[in-house]
Structure formats: C-alpha cells, structure tokens
Amino acid sequence: MTDKDFRPLLVELATGVWRLRTKVEAGTQDPDRLLKSLARQLDSLNDALTEAGVVVQSHTGERFDAGQSVEVVAYAPSAAVRHETVTETITPTVYLDGKLAQLGQIVVAIPEVQP
Template sequence: MGPTSGTGRRPPALDEATLADVATNLWRARKKIAQSAELDSRAARQADRFLGSIEDDLALAGVVVQDHAGRPIGPGMPVEILIYAPQPDLERETVVETVRPSVLLNGRPIQTSQVIVGQPVDPTPTATDE
C-alpha cells in the first residue's frame, strides 16, 4: 500500500510537468551547493547528501536529469539554444552553460534543456597574414 494523505485517500499522481519541475529544482539546488564557498561546512555536505539521495530515488523511478554544460553541440542534440556567445578559447561550438536541464522519464524527454552555446572566435587577421 502506498502513501496516503491524512484523509486516507491517495494523493494524485504527479504529472510530467510537475515531475520535470521537481527534478529541475533539485538540479538547481545541487548546483547552488556545489558553487557555494561554504561547501566545507558540515551542513552543506549533509544537504548535498540528502539531495543526492533524492536524485537517486528519482533515477530509480526512471527520472534522469541531463546537464549539457561542456558538451559539443551537434546535429539533433535535444536542446533549445537561448543564445550564442563568442568564446575565444573554444575550437568548436560547445554548451557553456545549462540554464535548464533536460529531464527524461523512462528514456523519454519530458523537458527540453535550455542552453547557452559558446562559439569559437575566428582570429583577427594581422598584417602579416595578408
């Protein structure tokens, strides 16, 4: 028997949009903790472990969150590109920031990732190049 509310009735099943929101907020919380300068604190490490457990539970239920940061952009990549940003240190178009992650449910996308893509900058020709 599954969880019930105080009235004895089962809570409604989560719809895919709500499930994607939960997974996205979990992803954001973990990123915030990872970026925190106070990650050395016991409380931050404990919170990260709890969030990791939630992420593991979601994965067991078939929910997978994908952060595309650092991945090269290729044809058919299931992302929504919000903006292209010149990046002199890149050799090919690469996701430099994930604004919203992809969320999959049992291998099927229920949320498309939103990303910022870095583009290589062509070197400016100098007088000696001409």
C-alpha cells in the same frame, strides 16, 4: 508510470526539500558540515528520481551538436573554445521512463573569428 505511481516519489521529494530548507534555515552548523549534509540530501533526492525512472541531463561542458534535442537560448563568441561548446545549461533535459519530458535550454560558446 501512472499518476498513482508518482505519489511515493512526490512524498520523498517533498520530504527532501523540507530537509534541505530546514538545514539551510537553521544555518547554525559548521559550513563544511552543512555542505556535506546538503550534498547527502541532494544525492538521496537524485537516487529517488533515478529509481522512479527520471533522468536529468545537464549539457554543460559538452561539445554542441546541432542535431541535439535542446533549445539554444544564446550563442556567445569565446576565445576559450575551439569548437562549439555548451557553456551553460539553463534548464536540463529530462526523461521519464526513457521518453523526453522536458527539452533542455542551453547557452553555446562559439569560436571567435580571427581577423
């Protein structure tokens, strides 16, 4: 994808962000209606990214593998896990046309050692 190809995507993203901001700032809608409207707009933005070849990968809830292409920001002992598990995605891994564009940053829970 060349720089020129990004223009329509950037315009669509800018419009979507404007719509989201407008809806949130108005704040006059019923909260349930506002939430549904925001969810629809987020789905639309996600679809635009997907159509442009952008894949955004969250790692939260995944079993951690030391060979993953991610940066571990912290390890946190937890009695709630039996194996290393990603408990938080700080930044997602992003691919552009199948190529790594951004390395994800994560927090990993590790099983607590029983005395």
